[in-house]
Amino acid sequence: MATKPLSILSVVEDVIQKNRSQFDDIDFTSNIRKSEEASSRRNEAAMWLQNIVGGKELLDEPSEEAFRIALRSGIILCNALNKVQPGAVPNVVEAPSDIDNIPDGAALSVYQYFENVRNFLVTMEEMGLPTFDASDLEQGGKSSRIVNCVLALKSYSEWKLEGKNGLWKYGGSPKPQPTIAKIFVRKNSIPFMKSLSRGTASLGDKDGSPSEHSSSIETVLNDAVLNDGSEEGSIPSLYSLVREILHDKKQEEIPFIVESLLNKVMEEFESRAITVQQETMEEIEDVEIKQKQNDDVKYHDDEKSSMQNIIQRQHENIQELKMIVNQTKAGMHCLREKYKEDFICLGSHLYSLSTSASRYQKVLEENRKLYNQMQDLKGNIRVYCRVRPLIGQQNSCGVVGSVEEESISLVTSSKNGKEVKKTFTFNKVFGPSATQGEVFSDTQPLIRSVLDGFNVCIFAYGQTGSGKTHTMSGPDNITEETVGVNYRALRDLFCLLEQRKDTIHYDISVQMLEIYNEQVRDLLMTDASNKRYANLVPVSSTADVLNLMSLGQKNRAVGSTAMNDRSSRSHSCLTVHVQGRELSSGNGLRGCIHLVDLAGSERVDKSEVTGDRLKEAQHINKSLSALGDVISALAQKQSHVPYRNSKLTQLLQDSLGGQAKTLMFVHISPEPEALGETISTLKFAERVSTIELGAARANKESGEVKELKEQIASLKATIARMKDGELEHFKQPSNRITRGRKLPRDDCSSIEDPKKDSSKLKSRSLDIGDIYWNSPPWSDPHGGVNGNEDDKESISCGSMYRDDSLTTDDSFSVQGDTESKQSSSPLWMATTASTNDSDEFEFATSVCSEPDMNWQSHSPKATAVSSLSVSRPKRSVHVRQGKNLETRTTIPSMLSSSPRKHSTLASQPRKHSGSIDAKRRSGNAK
Numbered sequence: 001m002a003t004k005p006l007s008i009l010s011v012v013e014d015v016i017q018k019n020r021s022q023f024d025d026i027d028f029t030s031n032i033r034k035s036e037e038a039s040s041r042r043n044e045a046a047m048w049l050q051n052i053v054g055g056k057e058l059l060d061e062p063s064e065e066a067f068r069i070a071l072r073s074g075i076i077l078c079n080a081l082n083k084v085q086p087g088a089v090p091n092v093v094e095a096p097s098d099i100d101n102i103p104d105g106a107a108l109s110v111y112q113y114f115e116n117v118r119n120f121l122v123t124m125e126e127m128g129l130p131t132f133d134a135s136d137l138e139q140g141g142k143s144s145r146i147v148n149c150v151l152a153l154k155s156y157s158e159w160k161l162e163g164k165n166g167l168w169k170y171g172g173s174p175k176p177q178p179t180i181a182k183i184f185v186r187k188n189s190i191p192f193m194k195s196l197s198r199g200t201a202s203l204g205d206k207d208g209s210p211s212e213h214s215s216s217i218e219t220v221l222n223d224a225v226l227n228d229g230s231e232e233g234s235i236p237s238l239y240s241l242v243r244e245i246l247h248d249k250k251q252e253e254i255p256f257i258v259e260s261l262l263n264k265v266m267e268e269f270e271s272r273a274i275t276v277q278q279e280t281m282e283e284i285e286d287v288e289i290k291q292k293q294n295d296d297v298k299y300h301d302d303e304k305s306s307m308q309n310i311i312q313r314q315h316e317n318i319q320e321l322k323m324i325v326n327q328t329k330a331g332m333h334c335l336r337e338k339y340k341e342d343f344i345c346l347g348s349h350l351y352s353l354s355t356s357a358s359r360y361q362k363v364l365e366e367n368r369k370l371y372n373q374m375q376d377l378k379g380n381i382r383v384y385c386r387v388r389p390l391i392g393q394q395n396s397c398g399v400v401g402s403v404e405e406e407s408i409s410l411v412t413s414s415k416n417g418k419e420v421k422k423t424f425t426f427n428k429v430f431g432p433s434a435t436q437g438e439v440f441s442d443t444q445p446l447i448r449s450v451l452d453g454f455n456v457c458i459f460a461y462g463q464t465g466s467g468k469t470h471t472m473s474g475p476d477n478i479t480e481e482t483v484g485v486n487y488r489a490l491r492d493l494f495c496l497l498e499q500r501k502d503t504i505h506y507d508i509s510v511q512m513l514e515i516y517n518e519q520v521r522d523l524l525m526t527d528a529s530n531k532r533y534a535n536l537v538p539v540s541s542t543a544d545v546l547n548l549m550s551l552g553q554k555n556r557a558v559g560s561t562a563m564n565d566r567s568s569r570s571h572s573c574l575t576v577h578v579q580g581r582e583l584s585s586g587n588g589l590r591g592c593i594h595l596v597d598l599a600g601s602e603r604v605d606k607s608e609v610t611g612d613r614l615k616e617a618q619h620i621n622k623s624l625s626a627l628g629d630v631i632s633a634l635a636q637k638q639s640h641v642p643y644r645n646s647k648l649t650q651l652l653q654d655s656l657g658g659q660a661k662t663l664m665f666v667h668i669s670p671e672p673e674a675l676g677e678t679i680s681t682l683k684f685a686e687r688v689s690t691i692e693l694g695a696a697r698a699n700k701e702s703g704e705v706k707e708l709k710e711q712i713a714s715l716k717a718t719i720a721r722m723k724d725g726e727l728e729h730f731k732q733p734s735n736r737i738t739r740g741r742k743l744p745r746d747d748c749s750s751i752e753d754p755k756k757d758s759s760k761l762k763s764r765s766l767d768i769g770d771i772y773w774n775s776p777p778w779s780d781p782h783g784g785v786n787g788n789e790d791d792k793e794s795i796s797c798g799s800m801y802r803d804d805s806l807t808t809d810d811s812f813s814v815q816g817d818t819e820s821k822q823s824s825s826p827l828w829m830a831t832t833a834s835t836n837d838s839d840e841f842e843f844a845t846s847v848c849s850e851p852d853m854n855w856q857s858h859s860p861k862a863t864a865v866s867s868l869s870v871s872r873p874k875r876s877v878h879v880r881q882g883k884n885l886e887t888r889t890t891i892p893s894m895l896s897s898s899p900r901k902h903s904t905l906a907s908q909p910r911k912h913s914g915s916i917d918a919k920r921r922s923g924n925a926k
C-alpha cells in the first residue's frame, strides 16, 4: 500500500486540491450563525461577571470590543476569581478613583495590566481551567478565548456551588478532546496557530488586498515548511493553489475559508497520521514477524547444529564404546584363556589331590592293616593279670611277692616250711596300685580294631571278690577316674567314630545279656511279656550306653555269698555291635566287642554254700570249665572245639575263635587264704596266654560283593513269592530254616522279668526271621579249622542258630511274614525259644548272621565261615611252650574236659539239605 507522505505541505496541498470547489460554495449562513453564537456566549459571560462582581463597567450585551476593554485591567477577572475561589488572587490592583474620567480604550498603566492579568491567568492555570493569552486582551478578534475562559470559571463556580469537591473537569469547552492524532498534530500547533493568528490579524487589515492575504497565507505556509523541514519544492504550487482559492474571496469570508481549510487539513493530517501510524505498526509487525522468523530459523539452525553436535558426540561415544567392547572382548578372551589354563592347572591339582587322597586312603588302610598285624603279633588271645589290693591292709602285699611288667611272683611255703616263689608270665601284669586308666591304656588298641571290623572279646576272670566288676565297671561310686573298662571302651569307640566320620559312617547298637544258672536273659528287657527276643538298642553316645548299662546292672541278678556279699553269680556280657560303611567305596564292615564280667571262679567246697547257692556255683563252675575246655581245645589244636558245652562259650564263640581278638583280665586276690584259688587262676591264665591263634580277620565285604548279595536276596525274594506254597512251608515253625541248637526247656521258663522300665531307651527286638532274610553273610577267607561234623555244628561266632532238625512246633515263631522282614534290616539278635523237649534260648551276633538261604547258595569255600555247617580249613593253632607244662594239669577244673555234652545235632540230618548237609554227612563219615 502506497503511503502518502506525512508532511504538512503535501497535506494542505491535497486538501486544497480535493476541496477546491467546496471553498467556492461556502455557506455564509452558517458563518453568521456562528457569529451569533459567539455574541450570545459573550453576553452570557458578561452577565455572569456583572452578577458576581457588580459594577457598571460591563454592559448587558457588550460588543466584542467593549467586552475586551472592560476586562483589560484584569480587575473584574481577578475579583470574579476571588469570588469563586476566595483568596485566589490575594492582591488585586484596583483602578484609579477617577476612572470614570479616563476615556474608553485608553491604555491602563502597564503595571496594572500586567499584574492583574498575569495573576489571573496563573491562578486559572493552577486550577486547571482554560486560559487565554494576555495579548488577547490587547488585540481584537480574540474574545472567543476570553469568553471561553470566563464561561469555564462560571461553570466551575456553579460546580462548586453544587457542593462538589475534587477535580473539576471543564465540560462546556468547545475544545475537542485530544486524540492520538491530535496530539501528533498539536506538535506543530503552536507556531501554526500563531501564524494563523498573525494571518488573521493581517486579514483584518482594512486594506485587505488579495496579495496581502496571499502574503499572510504564504507566511503560514512558510512556517509550516520550516517546521516540517521537507518538500520545499512544492511550496510554489501550494502558493498558487491558496491564491487561486482566496483571490476572489471577500475579506470576511477568508477566516471561515481558512478555518474550514485548516479543519480539513487537520482531519486529513490526522487520518494520514493514523494511516501512517498503522502502516508503521504493520511494518513494525512485519519486521517483527520477519525477525521472529529469522529467530526461528536461527533457533532451528542452532537446534540443528546442537543436534548435529549431539549426534557427533554420540557417534564418538559409540566409537568409544565399540573400542571398549573390543577391548573387553580381548580381555574376556585373555581371561578365558587364563581360566582355561587355570582349569587345566586346577584339574591336574585335583587329579594329584585325588591321587593323593586315594593314596592316603591306601596308606590309611595299610596303617590299619599294620596296626592290626601288630596286634596280631601280640597274639590274638592276650592275658593281663591284675592284683587287687589287700582290703584294709594298705601296706601288705599278701602272697604276692613281686610284680613286674609281664610277670608276677607268689610266695608260698613248701611242705618243709621253706618259702617257695612261683612266677607266672603274662602279656601284662598290673599291681595293686595300678589305676583304672593304666589298666585301660593297654586295652585301648583293641577298641580301634572293633571299628576296623574285628571282633573283640574282653572278659574278666577270677575268683569272687578278686576285682572283676571293679575292672570292668568300676567301684560302686563311679568317678571319672574310677570308671571301668566298659565305659572307657565305649567312650573311645565314639571318639574314634567321630574322628572317622568323614570317611566311614558307623551304626552302633548295644546288647546286654546275663547267663545265670545256664539261662540267658536279656538285661535290657523292658517288656516282660516279650521274653523271647533280646533287645538290640541303637546308641549314638556314651551317655546312651551308660543309661543302658545302668538298666542292665539293675536287671542283673545279684546275691550274697559268705565270701563276698556283693558277688555276682552270673556272667554278664555287654556286646557292642558296629556296622560301618566306607563313604568313598561303599564297602561295609562289621565288628563287635563283648565286654564280659564273669561270675566268680571259686570252687564250690570253699563257697560253703548249699541248696540254691550250691546250684548257682555249680553252674558257674560248669560254664567256666566249658570255657577252659574251649581254650584247651584251641591250644591243643584239637579238631573239635566244644563251644556248645555252655551258654558262655556259645556266647563268646566268635571271640574265642581265629576270627577275633581276645583279652582276658585275670584277677587275683592277694589274701593268703585265697592262695589256692589264686594259684589255680594264674595257672589257667598262663595256659591261656600260651595259645596263639591265626591272624584275626576283619569282617569286610566289598561293595561289589554287597551288591551281588542284594541281587541274590532280591531274586530269592521273588522266587519265594512265586513259590508261595514253599514259602508257607518255611513259615511253619517246624519247617523253618534256622540255625541253632536246643537248650533245656527251663532255660526259657526260668527267665526272670526285670519289670524295669527304661522307656527312654529306644530298642528293637529282633527275631530269627530277621536273620533269615536280612542278615549279611559271614565270609571267612581262612575257612574253618575243624573238619569233623562236631566242629561244623559247633562253629559259632557267638551265635547259636536254631537247627531246623531241632525245631519243633512250639519253638519260637517268625514275627510277621517273611517278606516284611526284608524291610527291616537288623544285623544281630538274640532270641529265646522253646522246643517240645526243652526250652531254648538262642542268640545271634553279627558274625553269625548269614541267612540260611545265602548260606545254602554259596559255594562251600565262599561260605566256609558261615557259622554252622560249613567246613573250614584248619587254622593254625600254636601252643607256645609254656615254662611249666605242669600248668596244663594243675587246673583240672578248667582244662580237663568235662564230659562233653555232645549235641544230638551232630548226628541228626539237617532239614535244609543241600551241599551243606552233604558236607556234614561226609564229616560224620570221617
Ligand SMILES: Nc1ncnc2c1ncn2[C@@H]1O[C@H](COP(=O)(O)OP(=O)(O)OP(=O)(O)O)[C@@H](O)[C@H]1O
Residues within 6 Å of the ligand: 387, 388, 389, 391, 432, 462, 463, 464, 465, 466, 467, 468, 469, 470, 471, 475, 476, 564, 566, 567, 568, 569, 598, 599, 600, 601, 667
Ligand atoms: N583294684 C582294686 N582297687 C581297689 N579296690 C578293689 C580293686 N579291685 C577290687 N576292689 C574292691 O574289692 C571288692 C570286690 O571287688 P569286685 O566286686 O569287683 O570283685 P568281683 O570279682 O567282681 O566279685 P564277684 O565275682 O563276686 O562279682 C570291691 O569292694 C571292690 O571295690
